[in-house]
Amino acid sequence: MTPNGTSMEISQTVEDYLKAIFEESNPPTLASTTAIAERMGVTLASVTSMLKKLAAKTPALVDYRKHHGAKLTPEGTLLALKIIRRHRLLELFLHDVLAFEWDEVHEEADRLEHVISDAFVQRIAIALDDPDWDPHGHPIPSVDLEMPQENTIQLYDLKSGENGVVRWVSDRDPSLLRHLTELGIALGTRLEVRSFSSLDENHTVRLLETGEEVVLGAGITRQIGIQKLD
Amino acid sequence: MTPNGTSMEISQTVEDYLKAIFEESNPPTLASTTAIAERMGVTLASVTSMLKKLAAKTPALVDYRKHHGAKLTPEGTLLALKIIRRHRLLELFLHDVLAFEWDEVHEEADRLEHVISDAFVQRIAIALDDPDWDPHGHPIPSVDLEMPQENTIQLYDLKSGENGVVRWVSDRDPSLLRHLTELGIALGTRLEVRSFSSLDENHTVRLLETGEEVVLGAGITRQIGIQKLD
DNA sequence: TATATAATTTAGAAGGAACTAAATTATATA
DNA sequence: TATATAATTTAGTTCCTTCTAAATTATATA
Numbered sequence: 372m373t374p375n376g377t378s379m380e381i382s383q384t385v386e387d388y389l390k391a392i393f394e395e396s397n398p399p400t401l402a403s404t405t406a407i408a409e410r411m412g413v414t415l416a417s418v419t420s421m422l423k424k425l426a427a428k429t430p431a432l433v434d435y436r437k438h439h440g441a442k443l444t445p446e447g448t449l450l451a452l453k454i455i456r457r458h459r460l461l462e463l464f465l466h467d468v469l470a471f472e473w474d475e476v477h478e479e480a481d482r483l484e485h486v487i488s489d490a491f492v493q494r495i496a497i498a499l500d501d502p503d504w505d506p507h508g509h510p511i512p513s514v515d516l517e518m519p520q521e522n523t524i525q526l527y528d529l530k531s532g533e534n535g536v537v538r539w540v541s542d543r544d545p546s547l548l549r550h551l552t553e554l555g556i557a558l559g560t561r562l563e564v565r566s567f568s569s570l571d572e573n574h575t576v577r578l579l580e581t582g583e584e585v586v587l588g589a590g591i592t593r594q595i596g597i598q599k600l601d
Numbered sequence: 602m603t604p605n606g607t608s609m610e611i612s613q614t615v616e617d618y619l620k621a622i623f624e625e626s627n628p629p630t631l632a633s634t635t636a637i638a639e640r641m642g643v644t645l646a647s648v649t650s651m652l653k654k655l656a657a658k659t660p661a662l663v664d665y666r667k668h669h670g671a672k673l674t675p676e677g678t679l680l681a682l683k684i685i686r687r688h689r690l691l692e693l694f695l696h697d698v699l700a701f702e703w704d705e706v707h708e709e710a711d712r713l714e715h716v717i718s719d720a721f722v723q724r725i726a727i728a729l730d731d732p733d734w735d736p737h738g739h740p741i742p743s744v745d746l747e748m749p750q751e752n753t754i755q756l757y758d759l760k761s762g763e764n765g766v767v768r769w770v771s772d773r774d775p776s777l778l779r780h781l782t783e784l785g786i787a788l789g790t791r792l793e794v795r796s797f798s799s800l801d802e803n804h805t806v807r808l809l810e811t812g813e814e815v816v817l818g819a820g821i822t823r824q825i826g827i828q829k830l831d
Numbered sequence: 832t833a834t835a836t837a838a839t840t841t842a843g844a845a846g847g848a849a850c851t852a853a854a855t856t857a858t859a860t861a
Numbered sequence: 862t863a864t865a866t867a868a869t870t871t872a873g874t875t876c877c878t879t880c881t882a883a884a885t886t887a888t889a890t891a
Binding site: 612614643644646647650651654667668669 | 885
Binding site for chain 1: 867868869870871872
């Protein structure tokens with residue numbers, strides 16, 4: 372019996388697809404074939420055939436609309452959350468216990484998440500004292516797969532004059548993470564938007580800890596999550 | 602470029618075969634198709650076809666003699682040692698850092714060994730202070746893949762009246778490990794052979810720490826490694 | 832040496848997941 | 862509405878690793 376109460380076999384590949392669909396389908400929208408293919412680094416054709424397989428399983432793991440994309444069913448969502456919990460716990464473990472840098476943990480966790488046992492997950496969760504956030508500030512689903520709530524917006528949407536604290540950073544691109552470290556931006560960093568240019572979508576931002584000003588393009592400001600300060 | 606200086610791709614399956622062949626080919630003998638198949642839990646036919654593939658690679662990873670078995674080439678041996686290093690470091694890490702029992706570590710390490718990065722290996726090696734022995738007392742190949750030397754015999758071969766210290770225990774069967782724990786036998790346990798019955802191949806052994814006497818069959822005494830005490 | 836048994840190999844097929852190329856459908860623009 | 866472009870799907874292969882069943886070779890015994 373697998374964790375979703377069925378006796379279905381879930382391959383590593385399927386786990387990766389579920390995760391990709393989860394991350395790509397912001398609730399209202401369906402995840403498009405293209406988006407999934409890009410995220411997974413496979414062909415459009417491969418995605419189509421996998422979506423058909425996932426939709427054909429009993430129970431179905433995705434709800435697939437030909438030519439329009441797919442979203443997870445409740446069963447698929449639980450499976451996805453289970454993998455995301457593993458991934459994020461692993462990231463934190465690698466970071467806190469094995470001294471990996473925050474730009475290194477994602478790739479390693481991506482491989483480990485498919486092979487560790489439930490006992491391993493449980494043990495690192497205990498060692499880390501049942502944490503809520505991973506090294507990039509993303510929420511870690513609890514044992515019963517509830518997501519800690521966050522209240523953040525993209526730095527991109529923070530208006531001129533507004534203050535905020537960095538709460539999360541996308542972990543997709545290690546070089547972005549290294550770049551932010553160099554700029555002095557980390558989780559918890561407080562900042563104020565000094566100006567925004569709609570011409571090039573650049574934000575000029577002042578880091579409150581150091582007083583330094585930096586100019587950040589949309590390619591960066593959309594990858595940073597901010598909690599607004601009054 | 603892979604660690605053996607070639608640009609060969611090594612699949613997880615191939616890694617498992619190399620490990621199995623290494624463990625099954627005590628230097629003089631070839632590993633037989635049957636032995637490999639049993640160890641891997643696959644069909645004889647599967648082994649034959651894989652041996653042919655491994656022998657056909659450039660460089661060849663095994664030296665294969667039709668109808669007689671196979672042994673690793675120097676290239677195959679290096680790859681096998683690399684995996685065995687990972688496996689044993691992982692076992693020790695799971696045991697010492699994550700509090701896994703000695704009967705649990707083998708299975709987990711078997712899955713993890715194929716996916717961890719070299720950086721991961723390096724970090725746990727450092728965290729464990731470059732150890733020589735895994736939780737079952739097996740030698741851990743060094744960074745340059747040298748095996749620490751051991752000087753042990755099977756408990757089976759310890760004669761009546763002789764003393765010894767338990768130096769290793771086979772990790773193939775978790776239930777054996779649990780059984781030994783219950784009997785009070787662990788690495789470092791000192792003991793004396795009181796008698797051996799050639800009728801049923803039972804050894805009667807006295808544990809020097811507690812004075813207790815236990816009777817152990819060949820199924821157990823062949824799985825225990827002893828360093829003789831004069 | 833003949834024969835029985837055990838071990839091994841060959842041949843052919845299957846399942847997963849990927850790919851390319853061609854065909855189709857959806858969307859945007861004139 | 863017609864057409865161009867973009868997105869998606871279909872069809873057919875390929876690669877890897879496994880399997881079963883049949884054929885062959887090696888080893889042990891009479």
